Amino acid sequence: MSLPFFDDLPNLTERLVSAVHLDVFLDFDGTLAPLVEHPADASLPAVTRRLLEALATEPNVTLAIISGRAIDDVEHRLGIENIFYSGNHGHEIRDAALRFQAPIPASAQAAMRALAGTLTKRFQTTSGVLVEDKGPTISIHYRLAPEAEWPGIARMVQEDLKAAKHPFRITHGNKVYEIRASTECDKGTACRWLCEQIGQDALPIYVGDDATDEDAFAALPEGITVRVKPSGVTLATHHLDDQADVNRFLSWLAATVKRVGEPKTRVQSRPGQAGTSNAIANLL
């Protein structure tokens, strides 16, 4: 069972200060950005942006956004430099220097386009369902559909997936079905790839709000993993009460990261003393 994050601050502060480097992985929708009815309307709050920009300049931190959105979409919504972006559930990763693109056979790409076309046609007259063709993945959002229609929508998605006759993977997130071209890519594989590239024996930290973030929680057993909103079924070590607490988490992180790599003899971690530096307080 996960622990309430802010009840465990003395222990968490000590782990951070003892680390040599931090790899900080953050989901976008429902974590950095509040969930909205239409995915096109999601945006990064100004306070969150300032906190991320401050973290991105810290030499002891590598920052990565791990999203199910297409990589261009998520990068456009943040536009922060000197950080990694991963899109399409680990199919794409890049920063200014490094680049990963999951190899998808031509036959699978063709089958994905055909499936996206079938689903789009299928749901074009269903009110409240949005089919998003994102290249290596397809999202079927149904947040705006009447609840009575949700079982029927699930059945239709499964039918079309079965007819595609391809070993695509389907996952169920927060009012969204995700179909992926590669059965080997997920948010966990993205994090492991980044940990390997970054090196430095870093402490990984991951924050996410959805079922697809569980792959990352599972892939980072040595890390601090945080589920936004408590969940009965999670592999995360900790949880935040809700999305509004993410800024409080980022403030704590930005203040504490200044002490990463401090000699252990100087660690002064007392309950409730993780604190917020004046510099960070000014950002809020």
Ligand SMILES: [Mg+2]
């Ligand atoms: Mg999310």
